Amino acid sequence: MKKITVEYGVDSITKQVESGFTFGDLQECDSFKAALGFGDNTKALVNGIEQNRSTVIPDGATVRLETAANTKA
Amino acid sequence: MDKIEIIIRDNGTLTERTIRERDLKAEGEVLDELTADVTRSQRNVLAIPGWGVAHANVGLEDIIWSVAINRIPLKARFKLVNSVLVPMFASMTELEMPMVWTAPPEVRLVFVVRTTVEDGCVLVGGNWLFAYSKDHNGYRLPLPNLHDECTICTGQFEDSYDTAGQALVASLEQFNRSKWNADLMRTVAQSQQFFRFHPTNETFETLPITASDWTTLCDKVSTAIMDRVLL
Numbered sequence: 001m002k003k004i005t006v007e008y009g010v011d012s013i014t015k016q017v018e019s020g021f022t023f024g025d026l027q028e029c030d031s032f033k034a035a036l037g038f039g040d041n042t043k044a045l046v047n048g049i050e051q052n053r054s055t056v057i058p059d060g061a062t063v064r065l066e067t068a069a070n071t072k073a
Numbered sequence: 074m075d076k077i078e079i080i081i082r083d084n085g086t087l088t089e090r091t092i093r094e095r096d097l098k099a100e101g102e103v104l105d106e107l108t109a110d111v112t113r114s115q116r117n118v119l120a121i122p123g124w125g126v127a128h129a130n131v132g133l134e135d136i137i138w139s140v141a142i143n144r145i146p147l148k149a150r151f152k153l154v155n156s157v158l159v160p161m162f163a164s165m166t167e168l169e170m171p172m173v174w175t176a177p178p179e180v181r182l183v184f185v186v187r188t189t190v191e192d193g194c195v196l197v198g199g200n201w202l203f204a205y206s207k208d209h210n211g212y213r214l215p216l217p218n219l220h221d222e223c224t225i226c227t228g229q230f231e232d233s234y235d236t237a238g239q240a241l242v243a244s245l246e247q248f249n250r251s252k253w254n255a256d257l258m259r260t261v262a263q264s265q266q267f268f269r270f271h272p273t274n275e276t277f278e279t280l281p282i283t284a285s286d287w288t289t290l291c292d293k294v295s296t297a298i299m300d301r302v303l304l
Binding site for chain 1: 110208209210211213220221222223224292293294295296297299
């Protein structure tokens with residue numbers, strides 16, 4: 001297990017997750033979605049750098065989620 | 074000018090080290106690099122006639138302008154349902170009407186413009202519409218023509234101006250005259266709970282939002298631009 005902090009807007013949450021938990025897992029995780037209110041279209045950043053969905057989140061990391069741009073329907 | 078130092082190492086070896094110093098003429102570039110992400114906020118920079126004042130967040134590359142607005146011009150198709158006029162953005166048959174939705178105090182609307190300067194001209198780099206709650210979270214309103222991160226799909230308009238003031242006025246004029254169509258539309262149900270009007274003898278009055286918590290009808294958003302918005 002590892003502890004991560006996730007920020008979305010002015011809200012944040014710190015939680016224990018499985019050690020193999022990736023940025024993609026976070027972006028799809030219903031409990032984080034419910035707690036922070038983000039949707040399906042997000043990008044994950046650490047220290048301002050966008051992260052790959054398949055990358056495992058380091059222990060103790062602070063992840064900032066942002067709403068991603070979409071294209072015209 | 075050279076400076077010579079004699080160093081006695083741990084093993085007793087004597088070493089001569091020559092240090093050469095010269096001033097580099099690169100203060101500007103180095104400072105720009107070190108302060109690339111630093112921005113400065115200035116409130117009440119410009120008055121926009123008919124809308125209010127614009128606050129500025131000044132970065133090295135651009136300026137983010139925030140204008141608190143209290144209404145949204147809604148040129149769209151509407152339908153009367155049980156004496157309440159509601160939008161029908163995707164309709165091709167309902168009557169198109171130039172309605173103006175007045176925001177209740179708990180919905181803090183901010184119209185945002187990004188400008189850059191190129192060849193002496195001020196360029197409009199994008200328009201955003203955010204709704205803020207009392208706890209300072211930002212939301213995307215249940216409107217079409219708004220991207221997920223709240224960029225307004227404004228359609229084509231002139232993007233080059235002599236001054237930032239002209240760029241802001243032009244952006245708000247485009248916002249004022251644009252028609253809301255079905256582009257980027259999701260479900261209209263949330264829009265119809267949010268944007269409601271009651272016909273009176275001479276005009277239409279904005280009705281309260283049906284949900285007790287208006288944010289439940291919106292999508293919470295978080296973007297880098299929002300960090301630079303001044304409420």
